[in-house]
Amino acid sequence: MVKKTFPFLIKGVFALCIGLFLLPATTLGQSKLERANRVFEAGGYYEAIDIYRNIYNDLADASKKPFVLFRIGEAYRVIGNNRQAEIWFEKAIKKEYGDPVVYLKFGDVLMIQENYDKALAQFEEYKKLVPADPIVNDRIKSCELARQWTANPSGYIVESVDFTNSKFNDFSPAFGSEDYGILYFTSSRPGTVGNKTHSATGESFTDIFVTERDRKNTWSTPKPIQGEVNTEFEEGSCSLSSDYKTMFFTRCRVNKRDKLGCEILFAQNQEGTWIKPERIPISGDSIVVAHPSISDDGLTLLFVSDMPGGFGQTDIWKITRNSISDSWGEPINLGAAINTPGREMFPYAHPDGSIYYSSDGKLGMGGLDIYKATQKKDGSWESANMRYPVNSSADDFGVVFQKEKEMGYVTSRRKSGRGGDDIYQFYLPPILFNITGIVKDDKTDKPLAQSTVKLIGSDGTNLSIETGKDGVFKFVLSPSTDFVMVSQRVGYLNGKGKETTRGITASKDFTATLYMASTAKPIELPNIFYDYGRWELRPESMVSLDKLVETLNDNPNITIELGSHTDSRGTDAFNYELSQKRAQSVVDYLIEKGIATDRLKAKGYAASNPKVIDARIEQSYPYLKEGSILNEVFITGLGIEEQREVCHQLNRRTEFRVLSTTYKPADIK
Incomplete structure (x- = not known):
């Protein structure tokens, strides 16, 4: 998978809200290149791009130019501007940048833009130079799978929604009411509490916003939530309890001396206002604790962290408690079936017990993909890619489902968006299966009227119908079921046919012909x-x-x-x-x-x-x-x-x- 970050990931997980306004002043005599490197390595990608570009032509040491070109491409890649990243990586390659990783990064941004042929060429070049790196084999296979999945989409429909999206970053939706008529989400749009510009993205720090649906099914203009949740720092990725009275959310804080990092807090709703946020003490050693998701029973909290004991850069962990009033237990890593050497993020605890999350460490379509993890009888987890169109070649994350339906909202940076990260609605249309058949004499090929046709299904279905003059019969079939059709008529041997709806993910009309042999002739x-x-x-x-x-x-x-x-x-x-x-x-x-x-x-x-x-x-x-x-x-x-x-x-x-x-x-x- 492509290892790319984007706004809240940059702010809340990777760069830890460190802007240029927090960096120590440049010392006298420090070179401009050194300063650019310090800004980049501190997570100030947006401003680092300007510094690198301004100093490029003035570099006295021409041997450093390929490195600067690569750093510009990498900064564009991290903030999600893949077209610019492609341009600058290509320039670095032409200038013979010496680190083979440039081919891997170049392939990544090409894959995100669905240019799979060109991406494969870069991955193959990287493989020649670094044959022992297993990552490149996954990249190559991911290109092949992305093509297959795009050509054979799942049954989900994915549509952009206008009421949440802006030209800024809008992401991580969460339902706020039982009728799903209140939607919370994170945004960097105007109206946030903080007035500083983020050095990693060039946008404001994010806050949590809310929109509500009226009786005419019209959604209100999003507004920052009322209360004490939003601050001058960065808030985002919230999750609400099943009674919608408690909000769990991420806050990333900084000051002039310390990197305070990201933490998870919870706040209570009192008459429509969120009050008295309190920190959940999960880990004192980690500077990344983010992306909370509370289980339906309120006893398990999923989150993302880089704390020791994980498998990769960020993993999905959980803490549990015996009752709502109890204290939380020690963090538990969800294991290698979910976590990888890459980044696992944005977990969602589905009410049915499954877990949805995003990863860049597994086979996928490009960027972050969403995976569904289900727990087996032995307690282990099994993950599956949600495939196209829930996933795209770009980053897909921050999913939320309605409890009883295969529908909800998902965040994506795909090409069809209004700008940056956008929120999309998805749903799985009802899958309908019908079968129309005809009963015929196997010698004359003529329809056999008044034949009885029985439909027997592996799900317990047992239906019967009589054919008319045209010998035709019709049934509605259940999904994920094997069927046997048996035709009967006096003077004939029984006819039989078989059909199955197992593994079929889209509506389909079947046809069948049941031939019957007369008992009057050999x-x-x-x-x-x-x-x-x-x-x-x-x-x-x-x-x-x-x-x-x-x-x-x-x-x-x-x-x-x-x-x-x-x-x-x-x-x-x-x-x-x-x-x-x-x-x-x-x-x-x-x-x-x-x-x-x-x-x-x-x-x-x-x-x-x-x-x-x-x-x-x-x-x-x-x-x-x-x-x-x-x-x-x-x-x-x-x-x-x-x-x-x-x-x-x-x-x-x-x-x-x-x-x-x-x-x-x-x-x-």
Whole structure:
């Protein structure tokens, strides 16, 4: 994944709210390049860009120019201006910047812009120079997956919302009421309490804003929340208790001497005003404790931190308590199934027990992607990428769901936004499955009216319908279910079809044709093969016979005769004996498959019952007309040897006919 930061990540997690106005003054004689480096390394990316660009042409040591070009590109990358980052990384490469990481960073910003072909070229170049780094293999695979996921989107619909978004950064929404008519979010738009400009982004420090929906479904103009939460420092990424009376939020503070970092506080709502924020003492060693998300029962608080004991730059942790009035316990890392050597951020505790979070350390589409983690029976976690369109090639994070629906809001920096980070609405439309089928006679291909069709599903579905004159039937299918359709009609063997909705993530209309065989006429078994003059079944015959086993199991009340036929060549005595043995070989096979012996009868017909041509055979062989009987006189009358051989082949067949439809096993009275 692409390791890129953006406003609240820069302010609240990476740069720790250190602006240029807090940096020690430049000492006399300190070079401008040294000063630029200090600003950059302190997190003042926005201002560092200006300093680097201003000093570039005046550098006395030309060997330092590639480094400056790289630093400009990296600063643009971190603040999210990927187009400019692309330009400056390319300049650094042309100036032969020596650190191979430039190819990795260049590929990252290209991937975020969906330029996957060019990104792959940079990743391949980096791999040549640093073949042992496993990160580049993930980057290469991520490009391939991004293409696949974009071409095959999930069922979610993602749409921008106008009532929260501005040309500034708007992110991390949180519901504030049971009807979802109050929405809190973080923003750097005008109206924030602090009046200082952030040196990392060039925008104001963020505050928490709120918007409300009226009875006409119109959302109000966002305003800073009332009370004591917003300050001159940076507030953001809030989470509310299930009764919406307690807000957990992040605050990042600084002063002239100390890096106070980021901490999590909570505040109570009193008559619409948030009062008396209190700090939650999570870790005294870490300068990053941020992005809280409170569980539905109020007993678990997820958060992000760089505290010791983690797996990467920032991990997702949790603290728990036994009751609302108890103190919080010690921090617990959520483990390697969720956390990586990269950055895990913006956790969301879903009411169903799953966890959503963003990461740049896993396979994904570019930037930060959102992942869903579900807990298995053994307590371990399993994560899955939310894929496109919830995720994009840019940064996607700060998700929140309605409790009972697959819908909510998500933050993204994708191209369709108004500016910087924007909030999008997402939802999963109802997935509808319908099946329309027709029941037909397998010989005439004509619809069979007044047929009963039963639908049986693995979810317990058991429906029945009768076809009209057109033989058509329709059913609504449940999702994630396997179905069997069985057609029944007097004088016919049951027909059967199968369908499944498992793994299908979008609405779909299915079609089916159920063929039924009349019990009034013999039914030929296709592809029953024997060696010349032999009666042992050849292996390729088993497929057809296994279908006959299925037919007998689907029609448990029938008994049948297996009839074997030869052509007219050879003596009658030889053909009768051969055909009887061939018929018996089929019976023996069926008995081995569990069919009761008293349901089966073997009969050898030799050449006594020549084949009668039907409409389907006529379509394949136009010189054979429907109704023709392939006896010796007819075959001899054909002038072409190849045509006569076709007739002999048609006569050599194995058929079954229904003897009874009232069979009951001996153990049933």
